[in-house]
Structures are given as C-alpha cells and as structure tokens.
Amino acid sequence: MGKAGTETSPTQPLVPRDDRVQGQVWNMIRFEQVSKVYDRRSRPALHDVTVEFERGEFVFLVGASGSGKSTFIRLMLREERASSGTVYVVGRNVARLPSWRVPRLRRGIGVVFQDFRLLPNKTVYANVAFAMQVLGKGRAQIRQTVPEVLGTVGLEGKERRMPHELSGGEQQRVAIARAIVNRPEILLADEPTGNLDPETSLGIMAVLDKINQNGTTVVMATHDDDIVNQMRRRVVELHTGGIVRDEAGGGYRTEVEA
Amino acid sequence: MRFAFVLGETFSGIRRNLSMVVSVVLVTFISLTFVGAAGLLQQQINQMKGYWYDRVEVAIFLCTDTSTTTSCASGPVTDSQRQAVQDLLEAPTAAPYVKSFDYESQDQALEIFQEQFKNSAMAGTVTADQLPESFRVALVDPEQYEVVNELFSSMPGVEIVSDQRELLEQIFSLMNMASVIAVSVAVVMLVCAVLLIATTIRLSAFSRRRETGIMRLVGASKTMIQLPFLLEGVIAALAGAVLASVTTWAVAEFFIGDWLTGQYPGTGFIAGGDALVLIPLLLLVAVLLAALSSILTLRRYLKV
Numbered sequence: 347m348g349k350a351g352t353e354t355s356p357t358q359p360l361v362p363r364d365d366r367v368q369g370q371v372w373n374m375i376r377f378e379q380v381s382k383v384y385d386r387r388s389r390p391a392l393h394d395v396t397v398e399f400e401r402g403e404f405v406f407l408v409g410a411s412g413s414g415k416s417t418f419i420r421l422m423l424r425e426e427r428a429s430s431g432t433v434y435v436v437g438r439n440v441a442r443l444p445s446w447r448v449p450r451l452r453r454g455i456g457v458v459f460q461d462f463r464l465l466p467n468k469t470v471y472a473n474v475a476f477a478m479q480v481l482g483k484g485r486a487q488i489r490q491t492v493p494e495v496l497g498t499v500g501l502e503g504k505e506r507r508m509p510h511e512l513s514g515g516e517q518q519r520v521a522i523a524r525a526i527v528n529r530p531e532i533l534l535a536d537e538p539t540g541n542l543d544p545e546t547s548l549g550i551m552a553v554l555d556k557i558n559q560n561g562t563t564v565v566m567a568t569h570d571d572d573i574v575n576q577m578r579r580r581v582v583e584l585h586t587g588g589i590v591r592d593e594a595g596g597g598y599r600t601e602v603e604a
Numbered sequence: 605m606r607f608a609f610v611l612g613e614t615f616s617g618i619r620r621n622l623s624m625v626v627s628v629v630l631v632t633f634i635s636l637t638f639v640g641a642a643g644l645l646q647q648q649i650n651q652m653k654g655y656w657y658d659r660v661e662v663a664i665f666l667c668t669d670t671s672t673t674t675s676c677a678s679g680p681v682t683d684s685q686r687q688a689v690q691d692l693l694e695a696p697t698a699a700p701y702v703k704s705f706d707y708e709s710q711d712q713a714l715e716i717f718q719e720q721f722k723n724s725a726m727a728g729t730v731t732a733d734q735l736p737e738s739f740r741v742a743l744v745d746p747e748q749y750e751v752v753n754e755l756f757s758s759m760p761g762v763e764i765v766s767d768q769r770e771l772l773e774q775i776f777s778l779m780n781m782a783s784v785i786a787v788s789v790a791v792v793m794l795v796c797a798v799l800l801i802a803t804t805i806r807l808s809a810f811s812r813r814r815e816t817g818i819m820r821l822v823g824a825s826k827t828m829i830q831l832p833f834l835l836e837g838v839i840a841a842l843a844g845a846v847l848a849s850v851t852t853w854a855v856a857e858f859f860i861g862d863w864l865t866g867q868y869p870g871t872g873f874i875a876g877g878d879a880l881v882l883i884p885l886l887l888l889v890a891v892l893l894a895a896l897s898s899i900l901t902l903r904r905y906l907k908v
Contacts, residue, residue, distance in 0.1 A: 423821075446826065453823030465814055476815075480824035482606040528822060 373434065374532060374563045375399040375422060380431035382417050382587075390429070391417040393587040399565060401531075404558045406574050407567040408598055409584035415567035418584070419534050422565075423455060424448050436531065453481065456525030456533045456562075460540035462517045464509040470496070470520050471505035477524045491527060499523045499553050515546035522553055526562065533557060535566040539573060547573060571598030606828075613815075613832035614839065617808050624804040625840045631800050632844025632894075633851075635793030636886045638786045640852030643882040645783035647874050648860070649776050655872030656772055662749055664689060664756050665736040665763045668710075676763050681737070685761030689739060698755055701748050705741040713737065736763060794893060797844075801837045801894050802901040809833055809906045816906060830902045837898035838891055845890030849883040 375398065382392040392414045399405050407415050420426045421433050424440045433440050436454060443451055464473050471492055478488045496505060499519040509517055518538060525533060535554060539547035551573055558564045568574065574581060574597060581596035582589060618625050666686060667676035692698055693705050708716075713735040741752065749767040757765045809816065819829045857876025865873045 449820075449823040449825050451823070452821060455823075457821050463814065463818060465818065476818065477822040479609045480819045480822060480828050482609070482828070524818075524822070 373398045374401045374403070374436060375565070376434040377418075377421075378432045378434070380421065380428045380433055382414075382421065382426060383429045390587050392421070392428075392584075394431070395584075395587075395589055396431075397582060397589060397592065399563060402558070402561055402563055404555070404564045404577070404579040405566070406577070406579055406581045406596075407565060407584065408569060408571075408574060408581055410569065412586075413584040414587040415584055416536060417587075419457075419536050419565070419567060422532075422534060423452060423457065453528060454530050454532060456522075456528070456530040458518070458521050458525050458533070458535040458538045460537040462509075462514075462521045462541075464517055464520055464524075466509055468509075469505065470501060470507050470509070470512070473509065473520055474523045474527050477527050481528060483528075492523075495523045495527045498526070498556065500549070513546070514542050515549055518542065518550055519553060522550070522557070526557055530562065532563045532565065535564065535568075537568055537570075538566065539568065539570050544572060548576075551577060569598075574598040610828065610831050610835070614835040617812060617832055617836045618839065620811055621804060621808045621836070624800075624807055625836065628797065628800050628804050628837070628840040629844045629847070631793065631797045632841045632890055633847040635790050635797050636845050636848035636890060637851050638790035638793060639889065640848055640879070640882050640886055641855070642783040642786035642790060643885065644852060644856055644860070644874065644879060645779050645786065647878050647881075649779050649783075651872055651874050651878070652772070653776065656769075660746065660768045660772060661740045661742050662752050663766050663768060664739040664741060665766065666738060667761050667763045668736050669733060671736070671763045673763050675758065675760060678760065681761035685759070686737075689756065689759060689762060692755065692759070693739065693741065698752070701744055701751055703742040703744045705739050708738045708740055710735050710737050794889075797841070798893055798897045801841060801897045804840070805833050805837050805898050805901040806905050808836055809902065820907075830906060833902055833906065834895060834898045837894040841890040841894035842887065845887045848890075849886050852882055852886070853879040855879070 377395050377397045380392055380395045381390050383390045395414075395418070407418060409415055417426065421428055422435055422440070424443065427441045435451060438451070440451060465476065468476060474492045474495060475488050478491065483491075493502075493505065496502060499522050501516065501519050501523065504512070504516065509520065512520065518541075522533075522535075522538075533554070538554070539550050542550065547570060554564055554566065555577070578595045578597070580594045581591065581598070583591035583593075666681040666689070667673075667678075668680050671680075690707070693702055710732040714730065714732040717730060717735060743749065743752065746769055749769070753765045753767070756762050816829055853876050856874055856879035860873050861875035865871070865875070
C-alpha cells in the first residue's frame with residue numbers, strides 16, 4: 347500500500363482522538379484500523395482504515411469504483427466481517443455480535459441502493475409497510491406511520507401506485523421511505539443517485555438532507571461530484587482501500603488537487 | 605399480526621410455487637401411503653396372531669381311502685385304531701400337554717370345507733369320504749408340538765400330525781415380507797420426498813430473494829424470514845400426509861373391514877378404527893421430514 351501512503355493528504359478528524367477513552371464509544375460509527383481482505387491474492391478491499399462518524403453527521407464517502415466504499419457499508423451492516431480491526435456501530439463491536447443480534451443492528455440502520463430494490467408487485471404503500479410488517483409492527487401503527495413517512499419523502503397521494511408507474515426519482519423516494527420507516531439512527535445510501543439525472547438527484551439530496559436535519563446520521567457513498575460540491579458536507583475519500591482525505595465541508599476533489 | 609403476516613407470506617409462496625408444492629404433496633402422499641400399508645400389514649399380523657394362536661390346534665389326521673403315507677398302508681382307519689388314538693390323548697403320557705381335544709368326523713370336515721370355500725367351485729365337487737377325519741388337539745403350550753407329533757405320527761391309522769401354527773407362520777412370514785417391501789418402497793419414496801422438499805424450498809427462496817433481501821436489510825428476525833419457507837414445506841408435506849391417512853383409513857375400513865371380512869368371516873381382520881392409530885404417526889413423519897429438509901436447505905441457501 348505504498349502508493350496510497352504517498353497520496354495521503356493530512357486528515358483532520360472532527361473530534362480529537364485524545365478525547366476518547368478506549369472502550370467508551372460515543373460515536374455513531376467508528377472504524378479502528380479496519381482491513382478487509384476478500385481474496386488473499388488480490389489487494390485488500392480496505393486497508394487500515396480508521397475513521398469516526400458522529401451522531402447527526404452527514405458524510406460523503408467518495409472514491410472511484412473499487413475504492414472500498416461498498417465494503418465500508420457492508421462492514422457496518424455486518425454483511426461482512428473485518429479481516430482485522432474493529433467496527434463499532436453505536437458503541438457495539440459488530441463483529442462480536444451474536445448472529446441472533448444482527449437483525450437488531452440492522453433495524454438501527456436504514457439502507458438505500460442505486461437500484462432501489464422495490465418489490466415490483468406491491469404498491470408504494472405496501473412496499474413501505476412491508477418493512478414494518480416484517481418487524482411485527484401492528485396494523486394501526488403501520489397505517490399511521492407509512493403516510494407520514496411518504497409525506498417526508500414527498501410522495502403524498504402516490505400510496506396506491508405500483509413501482510413501475512413511478513419515475514426513477516420517485517422509486518428512490520419509496521426506497522428511502524422504506525429505509526427510514528422504522529426510524530433508524532443511521533441511513534446508509536450506496537450511490538442513491540447513480541441511476542438518476544442531475545435534477546432528480548438534487549431532489550433526492552433534499553430528502554436525505556431533511557432526514558439528516560431530523561437527527562439521522564447519513565452516510566452516502568457516491569461518485570457524483572456535483573452533488574458533493576454543492577452540499578459542502580464532510581467528505582471522506584477512499585482510494586484503493588485507504589482513506590486519502592477526510593475533510594469537513596469539502597468538495598469532491600480537494601482544493602489543492604482541483 | 606405477526607402470525608397472520610407469516611401465514612400470508614407462506615401462502616403467497618405456495619401460490620407462486622404451486623406446481624412444485626403439488627408434486628411435494630403427491631410424493632409425500634404416495635410414500636406415506638406405503639408407510640401406512642406397512643403399518644396395516646403389521647396390525648393385521650398382530651390381530652391374526654392374537655386371534656388364531658388361541659384357536660390354533662394340532663390336527664391328527666386319520667387315514668382315508670385315498671391316503672398314501674406308509675402308516676396308512678392298511679387302508680382307512682379302523683374303529684380300534686381311532687379308539688387307540690383317543691385313549692392315548694387321555695392317557696397320562698400325553699395328557700400334560702393336551703388342554704382339550706375334539707373329534708372331527710368326515711361329515712363335519714365337509715361342512716367346514718364347504719363353509720370356507722362356499723364361493724369356490726370346489727365346494728360342490730368334494731365329498732365327505734375324500735376328507736380325513738381328525739382329532740383337533742389344543743395344546744397347553746403350543747411350542748410343544750414336537751412331543752405330540754412324536755407320540756402320534758407313528759401310530760397305525762394316523763396319516764399325519766400337522767401343526768396348524770406352521771401354516772399360519774407361513775402366512776405371517778409372507779405378510780411380513782410384504783410389509784418389509786412396503787417399508788422399502790416407502791423409504792425410497794421418502795428420500796424422494798425429502799429431496800423434493802429441499803428443491804422446492806430452494807426454488808421458493810430463490811423466487812422470493814427480493815423479499816428476503818429486504819427483510820434482512822430492515823432487520824427482520826431469522827424466524828420471520830425463514831418461517832414462511834419452513835411452513836411451506838411442512839404444509840405441503842402435511843397435505844400429503846392427510847391424503848395418505850385418508851387412503852390408509854379407507855383401505856382398512858372398506859377393503860379389509862368390509863370386503864375381506866365379508867369374504868372370509870371369522871378370520872379376524874382389522875377395520876378402519878385400527879388405522880386411526882397410524883394417522884398421527886403419518887402426520888408426525890411428514891412434519892419431521894419436511895421440517896428437517898427445510899431447515900437444512902434454508903441454512904445453506906437463505907442466509908440471514
């Protein structure tokens with residue numbers, strides 16, 4: 347990883363490292379020297395990554411394809427376990443969670459993908475309600491919450507539409523509604539605007555921003571530089587599995603590089 | 605709510621996967637019917653053992669005109685020979701082994717023969733003098749047949765001493781073999797059923813991978829995700845078991861209970877009521893096999 351090392355620009359963690367006592371974790375998400383190797387022969391997907399996200403932060407995870415963004419997200423969801431190092435989500439070491447506790451971890455994390463992943467044979471309402479039904483939520487609660495959340499993402503009055511009747515932007519809003527309907531503390535978005543045109547993407551960003559304003563920590567992996575430049579939020583840049591930049595209020599490229 | 609939702613998911617899975625589910629039902633049905641048949645055969649054997657072992661006797665057949673054994677060389681049994689046999693049955697040498705005995709004349713033998721074969725053309729052609737007269741001996745201990753055989757078989761006028769239990773044993777061993785065959789077929793069919801259930805669950809999990817993916821993502825519990833698939837397998841197998849139970853009962857009630865009993869009265873056949881004992885067994889086998897193969901399949905193909 348010599349290449350990544352030479353490229354490393356000075357990183358500026360938001361909270362000084364010394365403020366924390368080992369074992370007392372108050373961050374929403376913390377990666378401690380995390381490496382992930384999928385295949386011994388190829389280079390690691392993540393290499394010695396240490397980073398922290400605070401409660402209520404909005405963080406862009408940027409980098410080219412293959413830079414480790416998706417692995418980063420999968421580690422938080424415990425779709426994967428780190429090869430070395432530790433991932434903490436809300437103070438819990440996710441690798442140490444017994445498997446029966448993993449669903450509870452995931453209940454605290456909403457996820458949105460580039461390809462929406464809606465159920466094609468269910469209405470908008472049913473798609474969002476599904477996320478509550480599978481957690482065993484009561485019918486009355488579902489009836490009350492789903493319209494509220496659809497309102498939050500700007501889909502009032504479209505409850506009875508089927509996914510194929512919606513535009514891409516609207517489908518992504520349904521996916522976001524589904525991700526937040528159970529009030530997770532964290533929202534992970536993996537290239538949420540990847541399939542959308544720039545104007546529609548801005549609408550999605552407005553929704554994500556609103557959700558962030560309501561107190562949800564948002565981590566968004568993207569390589570959409572326009573959006574990153576416009577939002578001026580914290581930017582964590584990955585390159586070949588290592589963090590090369592961590593900048594508050596940054597753009598897609600560092601000012602130096604640009 | 606939770607339960608209703610799981611059931612809803614189960615039935616939507618069954619609808620989507622209907623042809624596979626139907627094949628699971630049928631294969632389970634056939635295989636458990638064989639299990640049921642084996643069970644019925646065993647019950648019938650026990651029933652007949654209980655019924656016949658009390659009644660079975662050693663028969664001492666006396667010589668007739670047509671006898672060919674060497675002890676009958678002097679022709680049909682004479683009165684004195686018959687008396688000698690009866691005396692020996694009452695004498696202290698044989699008495700400890702003999703519980704009771706009856707004399708069966710040729711006319712009585714004909715009567716019984718005609719009763720047993722009344723549906724057969726033979727009944728009309730046989731005459732009394734073709735049938736041997738006999739002493740029907742009930743033993744204190746049916747295992748002691750050899751002693752009686754030795755005492756009587758060499759007496760003049762005695763054609764043969766036959767242990768009717770031996771005949772029954774032959775029937776029982778035939779029936780046992782039939783039930784072994786039925787069990788073997790059932791085992792092969794059950795293996796088919798297990799593999800078919802596994803394939804069905806796999807297909808079902810594959811066709812609903814979007815749903816289960818979302819369930820995983822929003823943090824649904826393992827139970828919530830896997831139970832619908834498990835239930836799909838169990839419900840299909842149970843449906844097959846119910847069909848097999850009905851078939852087993854119908855065979856016992858109508859074929860054995862009504863028809864065979866009508867054909868051979870006094871044989872002590874089982875009836876539909878006896879088959880009811882087998883039904884919980886069939887249902888249990890279905891549920892266990894389906895649950896087992898579903899769980900193993902889900903463990904491999906549906907990660908949580």
